[in-house]
Amino acid sequence: MLSKTLEKALNEQVSVEAHASYAYLAMASWCEQQGMTGAAKFFFAQSTEERSHMLKIFNYINSVKGHALAPAVKQPSVKFKGIVEMVKEALANEQKVTASVYKVSELAQDEKDYATYNFMQYYVDEQREEEVLFNHILERIELIGTEGMGKYYIDKELEALTGGSAPTAEKAAN
Ligand SMILES: [Fe+2]
Numbered sequence: 001m002l003s004k005t006l007e008k009a010l011n012e013q014v015s016v017e018a019h020a021s022y023a024y025l026a027m028a029s030w031c032e033q034q035g036m037t038g039a040a041k042f043f044f045a046q047s048t049e050e051r052s053h054m055l056k057i058f059n060y061i062n063s064v065k066g067h068a069l070a071p072a073v074k075q076p077s078v079k080f081k082g083i084v085e086m087v088k089e090a091l092a093n094e095q096k097v098t099a100s101v102y103k104v105s106e107l108a109q110d111e112k113d114y115a116t117y118n119f120m121q122y123y124v125d126e127q128r129e130e131e132v133l134f135n136h137i138l139e140r141i142e143l144i145g146t147e148g149m150g151k152y153y154i155d156k157e158l159e160a161l162t163g164g165s166a167p168t169a170e171k172a173a174n
């Protein structure tokens with residue numbers, strides 16, 4: 001059985017993942033406005049992945065007899081100074097998500113709810129991968145630069161990360 005405290009914390013995590021999904025949707029839209037369709041594809045895929053993270057928690061809550069709540073989502077940033085600033089914001093967002101995942105995980109440990117603790121470890125791994133991925137992207141776009149053909153190559157770089165399944169840190173590291 002899920003405690004009320006953990007139920008609340010998991011529902012907050014649902015809302016955090018929903019916000020992440022919408023933040024990436026906004027980034028995808030901004031990329032399309034800039035003609036960066038490859039980058040847009042990457043951020044659309046990220047948005048879908050975050051929605052699947054949200055649903056996984058949502059389903060877990062109900063499976064352990066809690067009540068999963070559809071979240072209220074605050075509008076994310078929709079305008080960005082440039083691609084570098086946008087990716088920096090994405091990385092900062094992921095770091096916030098990591099902190100939130102750790103909080104839920106710690107709470108489950110304190111309550112000796114090992115089922116929930118174990119469930120959360122998927123998110124611990126996922127966040128490590130996401131931070132590796134966005135650090136990698138940031139390094140690459142800073143290397144390429146945004147002058148001249150820079151934006152074109154950044155677009156290609158991000159599109160390459162989207163190929164096939166959803167982007168992963170492993171893929172980024174190759
Ligand atoms: Fe996520």
Ligand SMILES: [Fe+2]
Nearest residue numbers: 020050094130
């Ligand atoms: Fe993420």
